[in-house]
Amino acid sequence: MADDRPEKILAALGGAGNVAEIEGCITRLRCELEDAAVVDEAALKQLGVHGVTTVGTVVQVVVGPEADAIAEDIQDLL
16 A cells, blocks of 8 residues: 655655654654744644644654554655
8 A cells, every 4th residue: 555644744744854853653753853843733634643742843743553664654755
């Protein structure tokens, strides 16, 4: 099954230039961003994301049990 969610999630996070680091953590994507203010939470929610938590430049995106696979796909795009 082709899944374009990694590309769309990356775009909603502000693109590859905004992502300093990303990793899967059980059900979440833990993202260290250059600028957390540019995150498009509405776009993430349209992609089926369960929640978004921002603390400083760290954004956690709750995607469910496929978090590790999505994080790996996004890392491949960086």
